[in-house]
Amino acid sequence: MRFATSLTALAVLPGIFAAPTTLGHRTDSTSSASSRADAVKQTFQIAWNGYQKYAFPNDELHPVSNSFSNSRNGWGASAADAITTAIVMDLPDIVNVILNYIPTINWGVSYQNEAVSLFETTIRYMAGMLSAYDLLNGPCSGMANNTGNVAQLLQQAQNLANNLSYAFDTPTGIPSNNLILANRSNDGSTTNSIATIGTLVLEWTRLSDLTGNTKYGQLAQKAESYLLNPQPSWAQPWPGLVGTNVDIASGQFADASGGWNGGDDSFYEYLIKMYVYDSSRFGTYKDRWVAAADSTINYLASHPSSRPDLTWLAAFNNQTTNENSGHLACFDGGNFILGGLVLKKQQYVDFGLSLVSGCEDTYTQTLTGIGPEGFGWNSSTIPSGQEAFYQKAGFYITSSQYILRPEVIESFYYAYRATGDTKYQDWAWNAFLAINSTTHVGSGYSEISNVNAANGGSFLDFQDSFFFAEVLKYSYLIQAADAVYQVNHRGANQFVFNTEAHPFKVAGTPI
Incomplete structure (x- = not known):
């Protein structure tokens, strides 16, 4: 099936595959990796051209x-998510279209006055601007036609934070997530999840460090403190592993259910990433990640009865424990490796590699x-x-869609x-081709209804913004040459990726 998929992709991307490639084997050469990177870049350009023609500056293309x-x-989510990928792909024409647009955004008005997610807005818009600022003032400088637009990235990130910061005006400092900007209110939710609380700290801290205004980082770090010191004690079934929902008024956990799936995932992701960002300030975050990682290995690692190798x-x-997972959780291997x-x-690297192999099997x-x-993979609840x-596979499908996820x-x-093992380049290439x-379809790329049906079932007519930020960035970077913004560049991390794959310069690192 892999081979048939590859042939279809060749027709979609003519002229890119002059260099021979051998799929599924450790036979990459520099030239074939380079041609693969070029192919990913062409896909990015197709997706962008469709978005720019039919959707820009709205959020998503259908x-x-x-x-x-x-x-x-309604602020142009796809543009905000695309800018850093366009930068690392060296596509200045696209970069400058987005740079010219960002200063025009009014962060005080949302589309049809709909609720604004503090979490989603932070990881996409704020992160995209801060990351582009770091890249365009560092290893990718000289790409902007108007240097004033680069300065505007930081100013607009600060303007956005000023519009969002009232979310933290609660008895505990734990933010409300869904904000009604027109009257500076929220949707009335009494709890917030550890993912939507704990996936703000990297972006808001970076904003403080770049502006010199400590209030932004302090807001997110205070909210995080309730997750680092969970109360009551029963909310932490095993060391480092905590429940999902926290009461905004009291700071007390409301349950002891969780894992590495959606609602919890990026809280754990950011614990180690904050330590990467600044080990001198965030040692406690590292300690909590180690506790969670050790408990995860000891209590959550699971092997299906039909495929104990996974x-x-x-x-x-x-x-x-509950033997269910999903595409979202498959970032976990990369997080353990980091x-x-x-x-x-x-x-931790070895355990992460075993998780990577398990998630690769869900594709093959x-x-x-x-x-x-x-x-x-609970053998007692296999669907008819x-x-x-x-x-055969070791798992059964509980939700058959693919919504252009990157994990x-x-x-x-x-x-x-x-590892430098080129089999992972091949795995990524096979995934990209599929x-x-x-x-x-049509002017871009669409979510599909069923990954286990011919041709993916049906098209759902939606091109997610993170297709630009994550799927295409990771597909490109794994084939591209080493660079300062790559993970483990010359044995060190000078940049750290937020959960939306926007790379931030590590604190105190010279470029």
């Missing part, structure tokens, strides 16, 4: 109907060569009709940067 939507405030992470409710590299602990087993949104699939390729990227051939 590539089938050549229309658009505004699910992320490893995934179970969810938990108190100390009862932690192992930074802490010089090979056991489906008809499209793309992994599903959700999967499980999936018994044979479970015996599996993200972990391939970290695996390659840690995604490119299956999701390409």
Whole structure:
């Protein structure tokens, strides 16, 4: 099936594949990796051209109907997510279109006055601007036609933070996530999740460090403090692993259910990334990551009965595990690898590599060569009709969509940067070919309904902004030459990627 998918992709990307490639084997050469990077760049340009023609400056392209939507405030989410990928791909024409647009955004007005997610806005808009500022003032300087627009990136990031910062005006300092900007209110939610609380600290701290105004980082770090010291004690079933929802008024955890899936995922991701960002200030974050990592290895690592060679992470409710996961959680291998590299602990790298292999299997087993949104491996709850699939694959599908998610390729990227083993480049290339051939439609690339159906089932007519920021950036960087913004560049990390794959300059690192 891999080979058939590859042939389809060749037709989609004519003229790029002059250099021979051998899929699924450790046979990459510098020239073939370079041609692969060029192919990813061409896909980025196709996706951008469709977006610019039919959707810009709205949030997302609908590539089938050549229309658009505004699910992320109407401020141009795809442009904000695309800018750093365009920078590292050296596409100055696209970079300057976005640079000219960003100063025009009014952060005080959202599309149809809809609620603004503090979390999503931070990881996409604020992060995209801060990262572009770091890159264009550092290793990618000289790309902007108007240097004043580069300065505007930081000014607009600060303006955005000023519009959002009232979210932290709560009894505890734990923010409300869904904000109604018109009257500086929120949606009335009484709890917030550890992911939406704990995935602000990198961006808001970087903003403080760049502006010299400490209030931004202090807001996010105060909110984080409730996650670093969880109360009550029962909310931490195992050391470092905590529940999902926190009461905004009291700071008390409301449950003891969680894992590395959505709602929890990037809280754990940012613990080690804050230590990468500044080890002198965020040693406590590292300690909490180590505790969570050790407990995860000891209590959540799980192997399906039909494929004991595979490893995934179970969810938990108190100390009862639940054998289900999904595409979102497949960042976990890359996060363990990063932690192992930074802490010089090979056991974390090795465990991360085992998770990477398990997530790769979710791709190789489906008809499209793309992994599903959700999967499980509890042998007592196999859905009717999936018994044979479970015996072969080690998992059954609980949600068959693919919504242009990046996490599996993200972990391939970290695996390659840690080991230099070209099989991870091949795995990423195979994934890229499958995604490119299956999701390409009309003016861009679309979510699909069923990864285990011929041609992906049906098109859902939606091109997510993170397709630009993450899928195509990681697909490109794993094939591209080493550079200062690459993970583990010459054995060190001079940049750290936020959860949306926007690279931030590590604090105190000269460029």
